[in-house]
Amino acid sequence: MITPVILNRRSFLQRSTLGLGALALGQLLGGITRGAVTRPVGPDFTPRAKRVIFLFQAGGPSQLDLFDPKPALKARYNEDLPDSVRMGQRITGMVSGQARLAVLPSEFDFSACGASGMRIGNLLPFTQKIADDICLINSVNTEAINHDPAITFLQTGSQQPGRPSMGAWVNYGLGAENENLPSFVVLISVPSAATPDQGLLSRLWGSGFLPSRFQGAQLRGGLDPVLFLHNPPGLDRTGRRQWLDALDAMNEQTLRDSHDPEIEARLAQYEMAFRMQTSMPDLMNFSREPDSTYQLYGESARKPGTFAANCLLARRMAERGVRFIQLYHRGWDHHNNLRDRIKVLTGDVDQPSAALIQDLKQRGLLQDTVVIWGGEFGRTVYCQGEVKKETYGRDHHGRAFSVWMAGGGVKAGLTYGKTDDFSFNITENPVSIFDLQATILTCLGLDHEHLTYRFQGRQYRLTDVSGQVVKDILT
Amino acid sequence: MQRSKTDTPLQALALMNDPVQTEAARGLAERMLTEGGRTAAERLAYAFASATARKLNDRQSQILSSLLERRLAAYREDPAAAKAFLSVGASQPKAGLDPVELAAYANVASLILNLDQVITRN
Numbered sequence: 001m002i003t004p005v006i007l008n009r010r011s012f013l014q015r016s017t018l019g020l021g022a023l024a025l026g027q028l029l030g031g032i033t034r035g036a037v038t039r040p041v042g043p044d045f046t047p048r049a050k051r052v053i054f055l056f057q058a059g060g061p062s063q064l065d066l067f068d069p070k071p072a073l074k075a076r077y078n079e080d081l082p083d084s085v086r087m088g089q090r091i092t093g094m095v096s097g098q099a100r101l102a103v104l105p106s107e108f109d110f111s112a113c114g115a116s117g118m119r120i121g122n123l124l125p126f127t128q129k130i131a132d133d134i135c136l137i138n139s140v141n142t143e144a145i146n147h148d149p150a151i152t153f154l155q156t157g158s159q160q161p162g163r164p165s166m167g168a169w170v171n172y173g174l175g176a177e178n179e180n181l182p183s184f185v186v187l188i189s190v191p192s193a194a195t196p197d198q199g200l201l202s203r204l205w206g207s208g209f210l211p212s213r214f215q216g217a218q219l220r221g222g223l224d225p226v227l228f229l230h231n232p233p234g235l236d237r238t239g240r241r242q243w244l245d246a247l248d249a250m251n252e253q254t255l256r257d258s259h260d261p262e263i264e265a266r267l268a269q270y271e272m273a274f275r276m277q278t279s280m281p282d283l284m285n286f287s288r289e290p291d292s293t294y295q296l297y298g299e300s301a302r303k304p305g306t307f308a309a310n311c312l313l314a315r316r317m318a319e320r321g322v323r324f325i326q327l328y329h330r331g332w333d334h335h336n337n338l339r340d341r342i343k344v345l346t347g348d349v350d351q352p353s354a355a356l357i358q359d360l361k362q363r364g365l366l367q368d369t370v371v372i373w374g375g376e377f378g379r380t381v382y383c384q385g386e387v388k389k390e391t392y393g394r395d396h397h398g399r400a401f402s403v404w405m406a407g408g409g410v411k412a413g414l415t416y417g418k419t420d421d422f423s424f425n426i427t428e429n430p431v432s433i434f435d436l437q438a439t440i441l442t443c444l445g446l447d448h449e450h451l452t453y454r455f456q457g458r459q460y461r462l463t464d465v466s467g468q469v470v471k472d473i474l475t
Numbered sequence: 476m477q478r479s480k481t482d483t484p485l486q487a488l489a490l491m492n493d494p495v496q497t498e499a500a501r502g503l504a505e506r507m508l509t510e511g512g513r514t515a516a517e518r519l520a521y522a523f524a525s526a527t528a529r530k531l532n533d534r535q536s537q538i539l540s541s542l543l544e545r546r547l548a549a550y551r552e553d554p555a556a557a558k559a560f561l562s563v564g565a566s567q568p569k570a571g572l573d574p575v576e577l578a579a580y581a582n583v584a585s586l587i588l589n590l591d592q593v594i595t596r597n
Binding site: 182202206212213215216217218226227228229230231232233234235236238239240242243246247249250251253254262263265266269270272273276277 | 481482483484485486487488489491492493494497532534535538539541542545546549555556557558559560561562563578582583585586589590591592595
């Protein structure tokens with residue numbers, strides 16, 4: 001579907017910086033018509049799922065201690081990582097000065113779970129119970145080695161800032177299911193223990209060069225998720241409607257004169273703000289959640305801003321048709337004291353993550369929701385810092401790590417991809433970040449090669465010029 | 476380098492409902508009534524020019540006048556609401572002004588401070 005759009009000189013030039021040579025002009029104008037869609041474009045084929053819940057574990061959870069067991073390493077404690085495994089691949093500046101890279105087996109046990117015998121670490125007892133509902137991918141890999149480029153890569157398809165985020169692409173591709181709530185919502189939860197956190201910048205849910213109305217709306221993690229929701233005293237809803245009608249009429253005048261498409265976004269966001277004044281209190285009213293909800297998600301779900309409370313909120317948003325629900329939980333960056341710190345994190349997220357899957361399932365929502373659980377990279381088999389049980393840490397590792405997915409269109413009870421004996425290199429079925437993104441879009445009925453937007457003279461995609469849909473994990 | 480654009484409903488809510496914004500609108504309304512001329516049309520043009528450095532055209536003037544009339548009618552029927560609207564903020568409303576009129580003008584002033592031209596730098 002092609003919707004005509006008003007373009008002013010500035011936006012015209014932005015989309016065609018290759019220049020306006022006479023030869024190129026005809027082609028550019030054709031391209032601009034194609035790329036100028038500012039309204040959702042609709043799915044390419046029958047969607048398996050309608051929405052996404054991304055449970056982002058920022059910092060890089062250790063796949064070695066949670067999802068990718070290597071029991072044989074127990075015999076190699078404190079041995080040097082063989083050169084045949086590292087193969088000269090780069091390591092971060094944080095360990096490149098170390099005299100040696102000593103192998104550290106996981107101290108935690110794993111169990112065979114569910115009908116498939118999926119191996120999941122005993123630090124995740126609740127996730128173990130949903131083994132039959134998830135697909136565990138142990139062969140995800142990223143090109144990035146540090147947090148910000150790695151998160152930016154996973155969320156936007158580029159290590160450099162500036163591209164639209166996955167949620168913005170989906171929003172642009174599919175639009176809203178519920179006109180009364182933002183279709184792309186971001187929640188950053190508060191960890192139960194103060195840990196050194198990696199920054200999460202708003203460009204991770206930004207719209208990049210897409211029209212700004214497609215960006216995520218970040219709710220605050222506390223008692224008051226949206227500030228200034230209520231009209232000032234002395235201005236009732238009728239009065240606000242009169243005010244807003246006049247504001248719309250004024251801005252439409254400006255739009256007619258300036259042809260700035262961003263004014264359309266402004267109009268839309270004020271209308272959304274008006275509708276959120278009634279839809280948000282309903283969304284946030286947990287008073288009718290029975291005690292069984294808190295038994296499922298854990299008591300911490302009663303405390304606003306926790307990961308558990310945000311998982312519950314994510315379910316309430318899924319019920320109301322929010323298209324892309326992006327949660328972040330921080331604190332997984334265990335360069336030291338991994339043994340103690342990882343328990344705090346699994347304690348925060350294990351029960352609510354599993355509860356969300358069970359809850360979506362019992363409400364019939366899991367079949368049309370894709371849930372993704374994972375971070376920007378994994379952690380190294382070798383020790384960072386002193387080889388000492390009490391204080392050891394693991395560094396960033398992007399060559400192989402684990403992500404699980406569940407829900408609409410994803411094969412349940414499948415463990416996919418294999419790594420070598422050190423969880424260092426992938427030996428079977430590698431899944432790149434682009435592959436993962438292409439697969440998520442496929443679940444939503446979007447062809448990752450067709451979902452494009454013209455900017456600076458070319459068609460851009462979330463997956464850039466890469467990405468193979470991982471058909472093996474789809475139903 | 477270009478600063479990334481942001482435009483979310485949360486910004487709209489803050490500009491609509493943050494007490495600072497409501498108080499600023501009241502301040503602009505006080506100036507409209509004391510310095511902006513004698514007729515509604517003059518006062519609206521004054522506030523618009525103060526905020527945007529542009530002249531109000533006829534169509535725009537019509538839109539703002541119509542809102543002003545509706546808000547005046549609403550506050551005449553409910554003077555308590557007018558007083559409540561004026562109570563927002565740390566400062567006291569300027570003495571000697573009719574609360575109904577001031578509140579209605581403050582509604583319109585708040586709209587002017589929410590215009591795309593005012594909150595966007597191009």
